[in-house]
Amino acid sequence: MGGVCSRKRGNQVNEDGVRVGVNRRYCKNGSSKWLQGTPFFRTTSGCQPEDVSCPSLMELCIHKARQDIDKYSSFSVLPRDISQQIFDELVLSNCLTETSLEAFRDCALQDIYLGDYLGVDDGWIDVISSQGSSLLSVDLSGSDVTDSGLALLKSCSNLQALTFNYCDHISQNGLRHLNGLSNLSSLSFRRSVAVTAEGMRAFSSLVNLHELDLERCSGIHGGFIHLKGLKKLKTLNIRYCKCVTDSDMQALSELSNLKELQVSCSSITDAGVAYLKGLQNLILLNLEGCQLSAACLNSISALVALSYLNLSRCGLSDHGCDKLSGLKNLKVLNLAFNNITDACLVHLKGLSNLETLNLDSCRIRDEGLANLAGLLLLRNLELSDTEVGSSGLRYLSGLLNLESINLSFTLVTDAGLKKLSGLSSLKSLNLDARQITDVGLAALASLSGLTHLDLFGARITDSGTQYLRCLKNLQSLEICGGGLTDAGVKNIKDLTSLTLLNLSQNCNLTDRTLELLSGLTGLVSLNVSNSRITNDGLQHLKPLKNLRSLTLESCKVTAPEIRKLQTSALPNLISFRPE
Template sequence: PPSAPAPRATDRGHRPDMDICLGEYPGVKDAWMEVVASQRQSLLSVDISCSEVTDSGLNFLSDCSNMQSLSCNYCEHVSEHGLGVLSGFSNLTSLSFKRSDGVTAKGMSVFANLVNLVNLDLERCLKIHGGLVHMKGLRKLESLNMRYCNYITDSDIKYLSDLTNLKELQLSSCRITDLGISYLTGLSKLTHLNLESCPVTAACLEAISGLASLMLLNLNRCGIYDEGCESFEDLKKLKVLNLGFNHITDACLVHLKGLINLESLNLDSCKIGDEGLLHLKGLVLLTSLELSDTAIGSNGLRHLSDLRNLYSINLSFTLVTDTGMKKISTLNSLKSVNLDNRLITDVGLAALIGLTGLTHLDLFGARVTDHGTSFLRYFKNLESLEVCGGSITDAGVKNIKDLKALTLLNLSQNGKLTDKTLELISGLTALICLNVSNSRVSNTGLRHLKALQNLRSLTLDSCRVTANEMKKLRVTALPNLISVRPE
């Protein structure tokens, strides 16, 4: 294996402290670990994520007792026996073992010695049910990630009740019910709680309402109904609230109007309508609002006219029409607008021309024509533009060719685009991602892309191009291209 970087000698002849990051570096095996471990007491941080290191390789670190940070994410060859080396790392403050079958309930017994641990990441560790009992003494723990640990249940969560320094707790897709949430009531410092896709109900909100420091709460896909939502009123410090894909209606939104510190609210696919937005008009700090796939129509948008800090709004799959666009055209702070909506036409796009600060505009599915694209010229700051499934031709692309700040351009599903389109956009040299799928683009047009030296992703599915010509383009002209479709 290659030698580890040679440490410079200090005046006193001691090795300097060392951090060695080999995460995702190809070919890292056990033999490398002997070199890494040669730093001994100087070694403070090691990242061997995605490596082929086994228990034997990990055991080389046993003499590195000053270790403060260790990342072994996706290390598939480490077993519970390899975790034994952790027992000597009493100075460890950060430990990450994402998606590891080696982290088992039995193997977690060594965690009891990690009394200085502040950050612990066990995401997708599927064999830790029953092992959290070994964590109850980790009183300095501030961040715990157990997302997608599908077998974690209420009986596990009770061992977290004494970890009163916890500030961030990630539990999405665990089997935790309202009972499990009741064990968290004493965690007064908790600021981030993620319960996405957990089988809880609104009854858990009574326990959550006592977490006065909470700033982020994710209840996405939890099956929450209106009953019990009055408990939201106590969460005065909330800045981010995700209620997407729940069964809540306008009756729930009544209880959100006092959350004046909210900056981000997600109501994706909830059963809310125009009158529900009336309760949001006082949330003047809102910067991001997700209303996709709701019954919101043009009339409801009038309640948002005073939200001057709003910079991102998603109105895809709503009942908003061109008329509604006029009601948000005064929100000059808007930078991101998603209008994936077949009720939006050229007229709706024209209503937005005052939003000259827009950096992201998604018109997927909107009925925008070549005439409508003429209004895109007003958005000189656009970095991301998606005009998919419309009726634009090469003539419409002429109105896009001068948007020099674009890094992402998606023109897919516009079946009349030809090689002329590639010629027109060849001056957009900042482009990183380009999608012109389902068009008439051919091998002949690929030569126009040679000027796009920053391009990293190119998608030309269902076009008149061949995999061989795309490969040739990648090898001879676009060295930064990582993702190419079709390959």
């Protein structure tokens, strides 16, 4: 949502569109479970939202320990769960230093999450390794730890999860120090120069490994032979490894317990996919960006347990798509950016378990949607950049479980939106089309459950915004490039559930708009670029204590004034433009 509000048109692979194998917030300790559900923003002291309940005595103690951390030489006499919470609080508040880390020596911590934490190097590992057999999970991603530091972790024999993503100072020789960590069940070395064919020899002894993440490792071709003995391996992520070829797939063919395989953007062909036919327990297969032909579907159709299949950007055509009809357990199917037409959709009729279907940028037309009418469990449908128009939407009217539809860059008009009015489960709707006007917005007024509405580029006027009053549950709203003035914003100011609001490209909005929005205290992201807002209007943003992103490009607003606002009233603001 930049200042010019241009749309990204899908020429790049969406790296976050699929599940990855290893959770960076892998956590075993009960006292730090809250780390796994960290919200989008975290309030700082003195900036609590008004509806937050009184902190517990334990929380106050942890907060006090963080403030006075320099006064303590050791926490080893405290119960382990208390020490863990103090440690986690210091990390999340960015207050942990190599000096204060010393207080945690021999504290028997179970989880040490320092991924992307600045300054971490071998000097930190001595204290980390002092946790000994208690230590279960370590994330040192992006650190300057070397082979010597990795060697110190050998004493932590009960380690179950180890993450060293983007660590450039570990060599293939350093990986030998993993020998002996036989309890490891999760290992991640994304974009690591250490993981070469020879370096992967160190993985052969990790017989309890369940999850292995080698995404973006460019030297792993030929190393998969060392994984043959890892019979417990269930998840393997080798996305964006162009070096991976068909012979590597042959080496994986013996991993009979493999359930998830991510091998997108590699150099495998139909022949490589054929080696996967024996993986009968495979539930997830991601082949996005691999240049395949219809022949690959002959092999994939044998994987009857598949519930997730991503064939986006694989160069497929209609020929051979009949094989898809045998994958009765499919819940998620991604066929985006392929040269397929309505003829392919005929073979999806029987996939009654399908919940998510992505047809982005395929040559799909109205009549093709008739083949989806029986997919009653469908919840998410992506039709962006297709030739679908208003007529085709009649086939969707019976899909009462639909929660998300993307109709951006289609031929849908106001008349078509009336056919969606009965989809009471709909939560997310992306229209992104110039042909949508106030009339179309009126047709959506009955969709009271909507939480996300993208009208980017639609021709919405002040009069049309009255229909937004019915959408009380909206959390995300984009009306970018419409014809709004301050008068139209009056109909938005009471949508108190909003966390994201984009009104950019409405050039007649003034400081009055910011005044009207001052009551939306839940806002996390606000974009009012290319408007008539000035520095004087910034004062109205002071109540928005949860605001983390503010974009006011091409306005009469200066970066120094935004910084003043940030310092005085918006301490959670971490991203702003102009900057």
